[in-house]
Amino acid sequence: GDSVTQMEGPVTLSEEAFLTINCTYTATGYPSLFWYVQYPGEGLQLLLKATKADDKGSNKGFEATYRKETTSFHLEKGSVQVSDSAVYFCALSDRTGGSYIPTFGRGTSLIVHP
Amino acid sequence: NAGVTQTPKFQVLKTGQSMTLQCAQDMNHNSMYWYRQDPGMGLRLIYYSASEGTTDKGEVPNGYNVSRLNKREFSLRLESAAPSQTSVYFCASSPTVPENYGYTFGSGTRLTVV
Numbered sequence: 001g002d003s004v005t006q007m008e009g010p011v012t013l014s015e016e017a018f019l020t021i022n023c024t025y026t027a028t029g030y031p032s033l034f035w036y037v038q039y040p041g042e043g044l045q046l047l048l049k050a051t052k053a054d055d056k057g058s059n060k061g062f063e064a065t066y067r068k069e070t071t072s073f074h075l076e077k078g079s080v081q082v083s084d085s086a087v088y089f090c091a092l093s094d095r096t097g098g099s100y101i102p103t104f105g106r107g108t109s110l111i112v113h114p
Numbered sequence: 115n116a117g118v119t120q121t122p123k124f125q126v127l128k129t130g131q132s133m134t135l136q137c138a139q140d141m142n143h144n145s146m147y148w149y150r151q152d153p154g155m156g157l158r159l160i161y162y163s164a165s166e167g168t169t170d171k172g173e174v175p176n177g178y179n180v181s182r183l184n185k186r187e188f189s190l191r192l193e194s195a196a197p198s199q200t201s202v203y204f205c206a207s208s209p210t211v212p213e214n215y216g217y218t219f220g221s222g223t224r225l226t227v228v
Contacts, residue, residue: 032213043118043204043219044157051213089156093212099164100145100212101172106156 002027006090006105013080013112021075021108023064023090031094033057033066033073038087038107047075047088085112116140120205120220127195127227135190135223137205144210146188147217148172148180150201157204163188165210195227 007022025031032051036044048057053068062077073090090105121136139146148160159172161180169180177199179191188207192199205220 034216036216036219043221044206044217045219046216049213049216091217093216099162099170100208100210101159101162102147102206102208102212102217104157106154 002031002092002094002096002103004090004092004103004105006088006108009087009107009109011108011110013110015082015112015114016079017112019075019077019080019084019110021088021090021110023073023075023105025071025073025090025092025103027071027092027094028096029094031092033064034091034093034102035062035064035073035075036089036091036104038089040086044089080110080112082112082114085110118205118207118218118220120203120223122223123221124224125226127192127225129196129227131195132191132193133195133225134192135203135205135225136187137189137220138187139205139207139218140186141207141218142185143207143218144185145208145212146182147206147208148178148188148190149204149206150174151204151222152201160190160203195225197227199225200227201225 035047048059050057050066056065087107147162149157163182166185203223206217208217
């Protein structure tokens, strides 16, 4: 079956540092890929997405590129802020039996210090 | 406000009690999902409904039942609550093909079973 593997956290950075959160996937089909963010006490919010190979999703300074050859979708940001502290989930959506059931990674906690 | 609404936000149950978690979306989405989130486990799919009138089991369905009441509403029922069902429950919805819009989540129900 489909699966998503994320780097374990927490990732602890100082403000303005460069961020990378690794995500790799396995899928039987040709999935769409997503990054979601969860702030404390809230639900998940869509951060960015990519639907085909070499697509780059971007939002709020975050970027991720769909790499089919390495089955990866790593999240990057050039300069993190304290307000970026949250849990980040990588996810894929693949057609299984006529339904598009999402599969999520376990999440990576990011802590940014001033 | 457009989105996914979950009620209640918090609930404490005694072992053996029953309750229903409510979820409603106003985005005209066909598909709806119930997840539970536990520390270190990420999101695990309980049940999903690909369209009105259909429901299917996810990864962890035991101890739960669901009802897709209409296109807007998808409820999750615990018939006899157990401490192992202490968790945060999220409802989500999506178009049939989610690649352009992803999945929209509610803000969650924090359930404690004592």
